[in-house]
Amino acid sequence: MPLGHGDRPARIESGDDYIESLRGRNLKVFLLGERVAEPVDHPMIRPSINAVAETYDLAMREPEVATVVSSLTGKRVNRFLHVAQSAEDLVAQNMMQRKLGQNTGTCFQRCVGMDAFNSLHSVTYEIDEKHATPYHQRLEAFLSTMQERNYVVGGAMTDVKGDRSKAPNEQDDPDLFVHVTKRNEDGIWLKGAKAHQTGCINSHWIIAMPTIRLGPADADYAVVAAFPVDAPGITYIYGRQSCDTRSMEGGSIDVGNANFSGQEAMVVLDEVFVPWSHVFMDGEHEFAAMLVERFTCYHRRSYVCKTGVGDVLIGAAAQAAEYNGVDKASHIKDKLVQMPHLNETMYAAGIASSHQARPTKSGCYLNDDMLANVCKHHVTKMPFEMGRLAQDLAGGLVSTAPSEKELRHPELGALLDKYLKGRADTPTEARIRVLRLIENMTMGRNAVGYLTESLHGAGSPQAQRIQIGRQMALDFKKGLARRLAGIDSADDE
Numbered sequence: 232m233p234l235g236h237g238d239r240p241a242r243i244e245s246g247d248d249y250i251e252s253l254r255g256r257n258l259k260v261f262l263l264g265e266r267v268a269e270p271v272d273h274p275m276i277r278p279s280i281n282a283v284a285e286t287y288d289l290a291m292r293e294p295e296v297a298t299v300v301s302s303l304t305g306k307r308v309n310r311f312l313h314v315a316q317s318a319e320d321l322v323a324q325n326m327m328q329r330k331l332g333q334n335t336g337t338c339f340q341r342c343v344g345m346d347a348f349n350s351l352h353s354v355t356y357e358i359d360e361k362h363a364t365p366y367h368q369r370l371e372a373f374l375s376t377m378q379e380r381n382y383v384v385g386g387a388m389t390d391v392k393g394d395r396s397k398a399p400n401e402q403d404d405p406d407l408f409v410h411v412t413k414r415n416e417d418g419i420w421l422k423g424a425k426a427h428q429t430g431c432i433n434s435h436w437i438i439a440m441p442t443i444r445l446g447p448a449d450a451d452y453a454v455v456a457a458f459p460v461d462a463p464g465i466t467y468i469y470g471r472q473s474c475d476t477r478s479m480e481g482g483s484i485d486v487g488n489a490n491f492s493g494q495e496a497m498v499v500l501d502e503v504f505v506p507w508s509h510v511f512m513d514g515e516h517e518f519a520a521m522l523v524e525r526f527t528c529y530h531r532r533s534y535v536c537k538t539g540v541g542d543v544l545i546g547a548a549a550q551a552a553e554y555n556g557v558d559k560a561s562h563i564k565d566k567l568v569q570m571p572h573l574n575e576t577m578y579a580a581g582i583a584s585s586h587q588a589r590p591t592k593s594g595c596y597l598n599d600d601m602l603a604n605v606c607k608h609h610v611t612k613m614p615f616e617m618g619r620l621a622q623d624l625a626g627g628l629v630s631t632a633p634s635e636k637e638l639r640h641p642e643l644g645a646l647l648d649k650y651l652k653g654r655a656d657t658p659t660e661a662r663i664r665v666l667r668l669i670e671n672m673t674m675g676r677n678a679v680g681y682l683t684e685s686l687h688g689a690g691s692p693q694a695q696r697i698q699i700g701r702q703m704a705l706d707f708k709k710g711l712a713r714r715l716a717g718i719d720s721a722d723d724e
C-alpha cells in the first residue's frame with residue numbers, strides 16, 4: 232500500500248497494519264553505501280520496525296496500559312499521542328515505557344514524538360498569548376489527525392551543530408542548524424540536517440524543533456515544523472550499530488536479540504516545503520529555550536524506559552549465573568541485589584518526577600524538572616555499572632563464544648556442546664543464547680540504546696548538571712543552615 236506524502240493509511244490498529252503502512256514510500260535511505268529499496272524488508276532495519284510495532288500490539292493486548300481517552304477527540308488513542316491532562320497521565324506514560332522496555336529489550340522509538348507534542352502544547356499556547364499567532368490551534372488540529380490515524384511521529388531536535396562554541400548564525404556554514412530559507416503565502420522551506428534521529432525512518436511524520444537557546448540573529452533557526460517522512464527533499468543516512476551485520480548472516484543466536492533493535496539516522500533536509508498549517512513556530516526565538524527545557528523535562532524522565540531494558544539485563548545475568556551453577560554464591564547474590572538497586576534508583580526519580588507534575592497554562596501537565604534531570608543523570612551512569620555487573624556474572628564467554636555456525640557445524644557442534652556446557656541439566660545452546668543477549672545489550676546493537684543513548688540521548692550529562700545547578704536553590708538552603716546554626720534568627724527568614 233503506497234503512502235502518499237503522509238496522508239495514508241486512514242488508520243493503523245495493529246503492529247502488522249503498522250508494518251504494512253511503512254511499505255512503498257520510496258524513501259531515500261542509505262545504508263552501508265547503498266540506497267535501500269524497501270526498509271521494511273532489510274534485515275538490519277526490520278528489528279527496529281518490530282520494536283515500534285510492539286507499541287501497537289501492546290495497545291491492543293493491554294489497552295489500559297497503552298491507550299487513553301484523548302482530551303482533543305474524546306476517543307481512545309494510543310498513549311504515545313496523548314497530551315497529559317494530569318500527573319496520573321504522566322505516571323502512566325512511565326509505566327508503559329517500562330513495560331515496553333521489558334518486552335523489547337531496546338529503544339521502541341515512540342517517546343520523542345510524545346514528549347514533543349506535550350512540550351509544544353504549552354509552548355505554542357504561550358507563544359500565541361504573546362504574539363497572537365495561530366500555532367496552538369494548528370498543533371491541536373495536527374495532533375488530532377495523528378491520533379485518529381494512529382501514526383508514529385518522530386521528534387527531531389538535535390542539529391548537527393558544527394562548532395559547538397558558536398551560535399547558529401555564527402557558524403561558517405549556515406546549514407549546520409536547520410533553518411528557514413524561504414517563505415511565501417503557502418508555507419516555508421527548510422534546510423539543514425538533524426543528527427541521531429531515533430526511529431525517523433520508522434515514523435510517518437517528523438516534527439523538527441530548535442536544539443538550543445536562540446537570539447534575535449538566529450530568528451530563521453527558531454522554527455518548529457511537521458512534515459511527512461516521505462516529503463520531497465529528505466535523505467536518510469542510516470547509523471550503523473555495533474554487530475549490526477550479524478542480522479544478515481542468518482541464524483538467531485549470534486544476534487542476541489533477534490526480533491528487536493533501535494534505530495538512528497541522520498536526516499538531511501534539502502529545501503523541504505512545509506505548509507503553514509504544519510508550522511508551529513517561526514521566528515519567535517525567545518521561546519526556543521522554553522521549548523528545549525520543557526521537551527527535555529519530559530524526555531529526561533521518559534528514560535525510565537531503560538529500567539525496563541534493565542529488567543531484561545538483570546534477568547539475563549541471573550540466568551547466566553544459574554546456568555553456570557554459581558547462583559547460590561554470596562557475591563553473586565549480592566551483585567544481583569546491586570543491579571535492581573541501581574535500576575530502581577533510576578525508576579524512582581523518573582516516576583517521582585511524573586507524580587510531582589503541575590499544570591501549565593495550556594492545561595497540559597509538566598513533570599518536575601529537578602527530578603527529571605536527576606533521573607536522566609542517573610541514567611547516564613547506572614546502566615554502565617549494570618552492564619559491568621552483567622558481564623561479571625556472565626564470565627568471559629560473553630565475548631569469546633564461537634559463532635552459531637560452529638555450534639551447528641557437523642564436526643565442531645558436538646565438541647562445543649560438550650565443552651561449553653555449564654550445569655549438566657542446562658542445554659549448552661541456552662547458555663550461549665543468554666550470553667549473546669548480554670553481549671547484545673552491553674556491547675552489541677542494543678548497547679546503542681542501553682548505553683550510548685543513556686549517556687547522550689535527551690542531552691549529555693553536563694546538560695543535566697546545568698539544570699540541576701539552576702534549580703538547587705542554594706540561597707534558600709544556606710538560609711536553612713544559618714537558621715539552625717544560630718547565625719540568622721527565625722525572623723530573618
Ligand SMILES: Cc1cc2nc3c(=O)[nH]c(=O)nc-3n(C[C@H](O)[C@H](O)[C@H](O)COP(=O)(O)OP(=O)(O)OC[C@H]3O[C@@H](n4cnc5c(N)ncnc54)[C@H](O)[C@@H]3O)c2cc1C
Pocket residue numbers: 343386387388389391392395396426427428429430495679680683684687688689690691692693694
Ligand atoms: C542513540 C541516540 C539517540 C538519539 N535520539 C535522538 C532523537 O530522537 N531526537 C533528537 O533530537 N536527538 C536525539 N539524540 C541526540 C542527543 O540529544 C544528542 O546526542 C545530545 O544532545 C548530545 O549532542 P551531540 O551528540 O551532538 O554531542 P556533542 O554536542 O558533540 O557533545 C559531546 C561532548 O561535548 C560537550 N559539549 C557540547 N557542546 C558544548 C559546549 N557548547 N560547551 C561545552 N561542552 C560542550 C557535551 O557535554 C559532551 O560531553 C540521540 C542521541 C543518541 C546517542
Ligand code: SF4
Pocket residue numbers: 337338339340341342343429533534536537684688
Ligand atoms: S530512548 Fe527510551 S525514551 Fe527515548 S525513544 Fe527510546 S525508548 Fe523512548
